Amino acid sequence: MKQTICLLLVLLWSLTMSAAKIKYPGKKTYIYRYELKDKTPTQYSLEKPQRFLSQKSLERRKRQGLSVDSTDLPVCKQYIKQFYKKNVQIIGTSRWQNTVLAQSSDSFLLASLDTLSIVKKATCVFISPDSIDQPGDIRWNVHEDFNRWDSVKNDPYGMARQQIEMLNGIFLHEIGYRGKGITIAIMDGGFQNYKRIPAFQSAHILGTRDFVWSQHNQDISNFESIDHGTKVLSEMAAYAPEITIGTAPDASYWLLRCEDPLTEQPIEEDYWTMAAEMADSVGADIINSSLGYYAFDGGRGNYRLQDLDGQTAFISRSASLLAQKGIILCNSAGNSGMGQWKKITVPADAPNILTVGAIDRNKKLAAFSSIGPTQDGRTKPDIVALGAPAVLISGRGTLVHDMGTSFSTPLICGLVACLWQALPDKTAYEIIDIVRQSASQYYESTNILGYGIPDFRQAYENNRKQ
Numbered sequence: 001m002k003q004t005i006c007l008l009l010v011l012l013w014s015l016t017m018s019a020a021k022i023k024y025p026g027k028k029t030y031i032y033r034y035e036l037k038d039k040t041p042t043q044y045s046l047e048k049p050q051r052f053l054s055q056k057s058l059e060r061r062k063r064q065g066l067s068v069d070s071t072d073l074p075v076c077k078q079y080i081k082q083f084y085k086k087n088v089q090i091i092g093t094s095r096w097q098n099t100v101l102a103q104s105s106d107s108f109l110l111a112s113l114d115t116l117s118i119v120k121k122a123t124c125v126f127i128s129p130d131s132i133d134q135p136g137d138i139r140w141n142v143h144e145d146f147n148r149w150d151s152v153k154n155d156p157y158g159m160a161r162q163q164i165e166m167l168n169g170i171f172l173h174e175i176g177y178r179g180k181g182i183t184i185a186i187m188d189g190g191f192q193n194y195k196r197i198p199a200f201q202s203a204h205i206l207g208t209r210d211f212v213w214s215q216h217n218q219d220i221s222n223f224e225s226i227d228h229g230t231k232v233l234s235e236m237a238a239y240a241p242e243i244t245i246g247t248a249p250d251a252s253y254w255l256l257r258c259e260d261p262l263t264e265q266p267i268e269e270d271y272w273t274m275a276a277e278m279a280d281s282v283g284a285d286i287i288n289s290s291l292g293y294y295a296f297d298g299g300r301g302n303y304r305l306q307d308l309d310g311q312t313a314f315i316s317r318s319a320s321l322l323a324q325k326g327i328i329l330c331n332s333a334g335n336s337g338m339g340q341w342k343k344i345t346v347p348a349d350a351p352n353i354l355t356v357g358a359i360d361r362n363k364k365l366a367a368f369s370s371i372g373p374t375q376d377g378r379t380k381p382d383i384v385a386l387g388a389p390a391v392l393i394s395g396r397g398t399l400v401h402d403m404g405t406s407f408s409t410p411l412i413c414g415l416v417a418c419l420w421q422a423l424p425d426k427t428a429y430e431i432i433d434i435v436r437q438s439a440s441q442y443y444e445s446t447n448i449l450g451y452g453i454p455d456f457r458q459a460y461e462n463n464r465k466q
Helices: 009-016 055-063 077-084 107-115 161-165 170-174 228-237 267-281 314-319 405-422 428-437 456-461
Strands: 019-023 030-036 089-094 099-104 119-127 131-135 183-188 204-210 252-257 286-289 328-332 354-360 383-388 390-393 399-402
Touching (some): 030 267, 183 228, 228 390, 252 267, 328 405, 328 428, 383 390, 405 428, 405 456
Parallel strands (some): 183 252, 183 286
Antiparallel strands (some): 019 131, 089 099
């Protein structure tokens, strides 16, 4: 994520927070991922999916002609019990990938569990560092009012007009489509002060969940440890006329924290997967993920360019299942364009998602925006939107301009919600294709801008029922 979520995050911390080196007490902690061989003794049945999926989730599948399959079945409880008997702590499970996360200070014990008859593969995905750079007090005061120079009189969209107008998204709002009835799950690293910022007072937040395991104590909520998710939320849900309006102010939102900003380890792919599964189970229609990975602390689990095939990375295999569940994933392409890597990160390589790159105000690719193609030759990014810079609201409640594919992605995500509200009979696959087909260079795609800048008015008008 640190390569992708925000180019200025480290600088922001250095300017606004005092850092302290926090030492972990006691023994080191290890977490292993165990891929299980099957789900044979499960107590659940595909004939009774209401036992493990919400009615909203089932209705989403039914509406799109999708059936529940074996990947939807929870991990077998009998298998989980075998891990408990070995005196390890269960951190979480993934039903889609049939995995268990187990934690212990005894690495030899965890490694030995690959001999269990139920285990297909064991992988160490987390080793606690000896110490971390912990941000200082980040309980910032929230500004009740915006600066007067942030206002654009007589323009309800205020400073956000250009970034929405570039996508022809205001048209959808004007004809009554602002995301109502669509549920969006935002998967990110922290949602600082989201309850206190006035521009979110009308936002429909359905709930929150923190998937990141932590062995250290903080005197504030980890969920609000950074404001990256707050910024992302603002581009979709904010309502501050003459200052900024989000792309889907009438949509409903789940806020899911699945990124640990203090370390970068393979376990974050598991957190992401568990968050995506929850989004599915509660009935989310769309996921916004401004997250991406390719390199981890110490080099353990790093990906190679040849791994960008949508199926090699654990997180990409999870992302590749979403459209099959009737969910649209909008994922940032990554901010590696100026580095040695240059290419998209995972899960941006997954098929049947909308991978979003960033352009500047002149509609040119932002220098930092990651490029394609995938290893198997698919066009990436799929589309682009303004991200150099984008207008958003910080955790302090102030209007800011920030750069990154993290911030081009929610502009697209919110308008996808509006489009799907307008075209409710379409499937996730169909909406993805409609958005691509509306883009400025659909017939001449490149690995720089993908299919180009989508036109949401065209997407609607070319597909509405006459």
